[in-house]
Amino acid sequence: MKKYIIQSIRLTLVLMVLLCIVYPFLVAFAGKFSKGEGGGEKITKNGKVVGYVLLGQSFTKPEYFWGRPSAVGYNAAGSAGSNKGPSNPDYLKQVSDRVDTLLKYNPGIRKSDIPADMVTASGSGLDPNISEQGAIIQIKRIAAYRKLDEKKVAELVVENTQGPLFGLFGPSSVNVLKLNLALDELKK
CATH class of the missing domain: 1.20.5 (Single alpha-helices involved in coiled-coils or other helix-helix interfaces)
Structure with a gap:
């Protein structure tokens, strides 16, 4: 023993x-x-850090692409999901409100056009990417607010779309921060 x-x-x-x-x-x-030397890959603009490649940020102005909702207000220190299931009435109301907001600000889209990632938070609450469809449904709104040609904005989405990992795993996605920075550069 x-x-x-x-x-x-x-x-x-x-x-x-x-x-x-x-x-x-x-x-x-x-x-x-690694690219960020262990501190995360930073995105800089004019010598100032504006964000990180792997951390989502809140964009609420109609002239910007909106990212995936966050259950933690994009607070990296409190990364978590909401833990509310599809039978929870509060959760259903929250998702319904997000759908209504997207329909209000993006005229011409139908409820069936809205991908799930645009109205549901990720498990971490910090997802920096949206689906390609999530970006496409916002093109018309952004072009109108910025007085840009829709084709230019659509080209920008295509340029910033990342294919599946190794061409096999997962869907195509768009990093919202990178796309919005490219959108600001397009306006100049």
């Missing part, structure tokens, strides 16, 4: 050193070779 207890304590100490000290340092070291 004593033999097994000593082995268990040794194994616990070895695993604590490996998983609490060695592994975190190894991951931090590997992160130094």
Whole structure:
């Protein structure tokens, strides 16, 4: 019995050193070779950091593309989903309000045109991307507010659309911050 207890304590100490000290340092070291050197890939404009590639931001003005809703107000420190299911009346009201807002600001689209990602929050509440369809349904509104040709805005969406991972996994998506920055550059 004593033999097994000593082995268990040794194994616990070895695993604590490996998983609490060695592994975190190894991951931090590997992160130094990534694009953002372990601090996240920053997007800068005029020498000032305006956001991060992998963190969503709130865009509410009608002249910008809107991102995916956030259950945490885009607060990276409190990343989480809402944990409300489709049978929750508060959640259904929230989704219904988001659908109504999209229909109000994007005349000409139907309820069936709205992709789910435009009215439901992601699991983290920080998703920086929307589906290609989510960007397409907003083109008419943005072109009207900015007094731009719809074809120019549509080309911008196509230029900023990322295909599926390795051409196989997941849908095409658009990073909302990058798209909105490109939209501001187009206006100039």
